[in-house]
Amino acid sequence: xxxxxxxxxxxxxxxxxxxxxxxxxxxxxxxxxxxxxxxxxxxxxxxxxxxxxxxxxxxxxxxxxxxxxxxxxxxxxxxxxxxxxxxxxxxxxxxxxxxxxxxxxxxxxxxxxxxxxxxxxxxxxxxxxxxxxxxxxxxxxxxxxxxxxxxxxxxxxxxxxxxxxxxxxxxxxxxxxxxxxxxxxxxxxxxxxxxxxxxxxxxxxxxxxxxxxxxxxxxxxxxxxxxxxxxxxxxxxxxxxxxxxxxxxxxxxxxxxxxxxxx
Amino acid sequence: xxxxxxxxxxxxxxxxxxxxxxxxxxxxxxxxxxxxxxxxxxxxxxxxxxxxxxxxxxxxxxxxxxxxxxxxxxxxxxxxxxxxxxxxxxxxxxxxxxxxxxxxxxxxxxxxxxxxxxxxxxxxxxxxxxxxxxxxxxxxxxxxxxxxxxxxxxxxxxxxxxxxxxxxxxxxxxxxxxxxxxxxxxxxxxxxxxxxxxxxxxxxxxxxxxxxxxxxxxxxxxxxxxxxxxxxxxxxxxxxxxxxx
Numbered sequence: 001x002x003x004x005x006x007x008x009x010x011x012x013x014x015x016x017x018x019x020x021x022x023x024x025x026x027x028x029x030x031x032x033x034x035x036x037x038x039x040x041x042x043x044x045x046x047x048x049x050x051x052x053x054x055x056x057x058x059x060x061x062x063x064x065x066x067x068x069x070x071x072x073x074x075x076x077x078x079x080x081x082x083x084x085x086x087x088x089x090x091x092x093x094x095x096x097x098x099x100x101x102x103x104x105x106x107x108x109x110x111x112x113x114x115x116x117x118x119x120x121x122x123x124x125x126x127x128x129x130x131x132x133x134x135x136x137x138x139x140x141x142x143x144x145x146x147x148x149x150x151x152x153x154x155x156x157x158x159x160x161x162x163x164x165x166x167x168x169x170x171x172x173x174x175x176x177x178x179x180x181x182x183x184x185x186x187x188x189x190x191x192x193x194x195x196x197x198x199x200x201x202x203x204x205x206x207x208x209x210x211x212x213x214x215x216x217x218x219x220x221x222x223x224x225x226x227x228x229x230x231x232x233x234x235x236x237x238x239x240x241x242x243x244x245x246x247x248x249x250x251x252x253x254x255x256x257x258x259x260x261x262x263x
Numbered sequence: 264x265x266x267x268x269x270x271x272x273x274x275x276x277x278x279x280x281x282x283x284x285x286x287x288x289x290x291x292x293x294x295x296x297x298x299x300x301x302x303x304x305x306x307x308x309x310x311x312x313x314x315x316x317x318x319x320x321x322x323x324x325x326x327x328x329x330x331x332x333x334x335x336x337x338x339x340x341x342x343x344x345x346x347x348x349x350x351x352x353x354x355x356x357x358x359x360x361x362x363x364x365x366x367x368x369x370x371x372x373x374x375x376x377x378x379x380x381x382x383x384x385x386x387x388x389x390x391x392x393x394x395x396x397x398x399x400x401x402x403x404x405x406x407x408x409x410x411x412x413x414x415x416x417x418x419x420x421x422x423x424x425x426x427x428x429x430x431x432x433x434x435x436x437x438x439x440x441x442x443x444x445x446x447x448x449x450x451x452x453x454x455x456x457x458x459x460x461x462x463x464x465x466x467x468x469x470x471x472x473x474x475x476x477x478x479x480x481x482x483x484x485x486x487x488x489x490x491x492x493x494x495x496x497x498x499x500x501x502x503x504x505x506x507x508x
Contacts, residue, residue, distance in 0.1 A: 020371075028366045097363070099362070102379075170289050260340055
């Protein structure tokens, strides 16, 4: 309990630092390039065009509003994927900082998460433009993306903290995570609708046991299908996410000042 | 509240081990599961106090635990046993290659380092020009830190820590960086900082002349233990004898 209190105190204290660091990092990613910040739009847009081409022309697909469908899933996946794969090497890549000054280690993750959430936000704007373009009917259900995004954020943050810790101890953890993430990617229904393509046990397990598949499906429900999200599902995943965060916070607090000795 | 003599740093029975958390591959951690973990004890029970405004020198041969001690005081290492109490003072560690984010510009790093030292953005803004002038690295200030030479790196690091004055400054072998001109400038700045009788300074250096000139007191470390504490002149004399053998 003490650790949780300290966690919120630290978040408050270092939030400005995290924001500033995230902004600086976003700027540095595009500095000195000819198209500059346009890359933030061009990159996701091009990826989407490629995937839509492959999956609607090469593998025929009749899912309604397929481009929007893919893009909603892909944007959520990108966020989840970046959070998890980014956190594994986070301490190592900040070695210079970690070995020279005290900083609560989850602040590094917080700062990184701001850059990822910013990118997701841009993708969402592009998605909205695309949805207007495709004539998707808009309704108030779309507002439910906010709790879904928040839950996915909290969950990724918790898993990220735990991966960050074990990433310090095992230098080949990133290889393993890469494989696991690739597997989850194909089991998340980025390019297909799990509810239509799969049935029976597999559908049941994926939509309930795979958080990213679940969040993607809920996002599509509220954005494309004018439906309410599954409130029980969201509540359960919120509880799981909070539990994982509590575990993560405790692990980090217990070990964070030993990282500098290892790296 | 505080005692009549204001104590800035209290170190009590400080032990630091390098063990337990060791870097491994996943496979190795299975096979080595039953092996004993090698423990290296870098500090073996160190206790001392530093009064506010005092300048403490730390001497000892390589590997005696000097830098480990500074890092533990700075809060980068957690004590495995014992404690470090800073009595709510702000602290900064000045060492070769201060923690910068290499991808970002020097200018951004001024703010980020400053904020980690506990200053607000507006406080840093006020001192920004002074830091840039003191660092004196020209247009490189607006280029990523990874493009810096090691000299520029330490110039900027020194400028940030020296201008944003924390209550306690820990100095790890930085008095000998930069070109001759900067060396002189930083030495003078250091003296100015030190002469403030509110500021507590800990210096680790192999330059005994520097220690003799700047410090009020010296701690001599050997093999993670304190050999002697006392006036610089006497301790350094003994230390020099010890090193000759």
